[in-house]
Amino acid sequence: MGKALNEMSLEELWQLFPIVLKEHNPAYKQWHIDEKDQIENAVGKNVVKRINHIGSSSVKGLMSKPIIDILMEVSAEKVFY
Template sequence: MSEMTLEELWELFPIILREHSTDYKDWYEIEKRELLNCIDSKNIMRINHIGSISVEGLIAKPTVDILLEINNESNIE
């Protein structure tokens, strides 16, 4: 891939932007629940919906970005 032109990369990995959807918040909540099912809540400092789709009305890539902060006392690597 390092030898591909930008045009070739864009064709292979297109950037798709969409109007804001009310579904985005639901998508985040689903993913948050999945994380909470996998990681003990005592290890979690904070979970936040970040990125462009977290901003209502913003045109963005329909990808859920989540910031998960783990406390220093956890043994998660």
């Protein structure tokens, strides 16, 4: 059995989880729209105040990791525990 993640050096972690930068992909915008729809369906549109595509993949022309980052804001009165 290998080392636990918290016992690995940064170099070992980078080997397991490399950071890959790619040219901007125009499909990122559609990925966000698709994910936004799925989030709204999962938590309910009445809970979601706003869902934004954030991070480097949201900026046209900027190299980024080939993933999208999403920030979801919820209405304070709709927060559930």
